[in-house]
Amino acid sequence: MTGEELKAQRKAMAMSQGGLAEALGLTGTFIGMMERGVKPIERRTILAVRYLAGAAGTDTAPTRPHDRNTDVQEEQDVLEALAAAKDALARMREGGPQGPEQTAKLRRHCIAVLGEITAFLADQEAAAG
Structure with missing residues (x-):
């Protein structure tokens, strides 16, 4: 982009x-x-x-042609993002109650992870479809 x-x-x-x-x-x-x-x-x-x-409902991103190598890399990226989100959540839970800044940081991270997952799944559906 x-x-x-x-x-x-x-x-x-x-x-x-x-x-x-x-x-x-x-x-x-x-x-x-x-x-x-x-x-x-x-x-x-x-x-x-x-x-x-x-x-x-306003995504202007062009659709990409199906590429298995890209799929594998994106799948790895999604798994790494999920692992990072899980680790961040565990660290925050271990640290006890968090202030608004830490909570907002985790929220932003989760939004980014959800974005990665959503994009990956959408690409998979488009390729299969």
Whole structure:
């Protein structure tokens, strides 16, 4: 996803930079930097945006042709993301009650993981279909 594509997707969802930033747990300034190409757009951010767009019914991402090598890598990415989310949750539980910042951080991480899972499953359905 390029910065221009990120901006187009954000606008298709009728979100401001600040609104998208809040949904992703980032800052509006950082969203702007990604849209201008100053900062790279991480895979988890792309997938979280795709998840939000899919939920809003405004996903503008082009569908990709089926590629088994890509499927294997994406499956590994999803499994790694799930393991990371599980580890983060376990660490937070061991640490006892968390403040609002830690809770928000876990929420953002979960949104990113859900985005990865949703994107992977959608690609699998499209390839099978």
